[in-house]
Amino acid sequence: MRVEFMRTIAKRQRKFAATWGFLAVPIGIAIAVTPFCASLSRAQTLNDQVSPELTPQFLFNQRAMTVIGQGLAAAPADTARLEFSLGLRLPPELNRDVESDPSPEEFLQPVISALTESGVSRNQIQIQAVQIENPRVQVTVTRPTRESLQALIERVNQSLRQSEALFLQSIGAEYGINNCQFLERQARRAALNDAQTRARNLAADLGVNQGEVLRVTEYPLAGSPASGACGSKIGVSTSPFGPASDNLPPYNPAAPTEVQLRSQVSITYTIEEES
CATH class of the missing domain: 3.30.70.3400 (Alpha-Beta Plaits)
Structure with missing residues (x-):
């Protein structure tokens, strides 16, 4: 009887999530609310294929921690x-x-x-x-x-x-630069390494064991203001209230003639029970 009741509740919650774009869970569980329409999100999310389905029961029983890593890569300008x-x-x-x-x-x-x-x-x-x-x-x-x-x-x-x-x-x-892909991967690897280091340190400070990867989110790459390609836009106003300009960024004679890329990733790990 109780099993059938729980199945009915889970079925109604999945129907609610399909209609409104988010999943209702019991109070006290912290989750990220993601817009239902994927085109509204600029982040690229990669879910671990071996992870269990994110059902209400899984979220209720799962302990996890999330860290954000940042990476910077630079290359001489072509x-x-x-x-x-x-x-x-x-x-x-x-x-x-x-x-x-x-x-x-x-x-x-x-x-x-x-x-x-x-x-x-x-x-x-x-x-x-x-x-x-x-x-x-x-x-x-x-x-x-x-x-x-x-x-x-x-x-x-x-x-x-x-x-x-x-x-x-x-x-x-x-x-x-002529080829952005190599620089993008360098920045991403640096961000992943930073996130892994932060996860180890966070687990140590919490006194818990770091588990497997549950979720990875990569945010849009950002270039330095003078980088003409690889994630940056020309003429983006420095003020959110100011008009956009098609002028190039101001020339800085002291700045190196290079292209810089910043990458940011978010990784969620499970928290393993101590053996």
């Missing part, structure tokens, strides 16, 4: 993009004939000449200017170093010092 944002020394005349304005290429010729004379090919230079106001010039550099980028920036600065029309407003920089 490419760098420099962005020169320019401004006009004098505002354009309001009543001018716009059709008579020089083309962006002609207007930015001092900057383009400075770059090509430094060894940059023309197909590595991009001009972003619908009109002559606030133009931007982007240049791609292969195998960049801090010294080579500094020399390029100094050459552009010199060309603009002699210009009566343009001045340099700001410089942005972004670094990338």
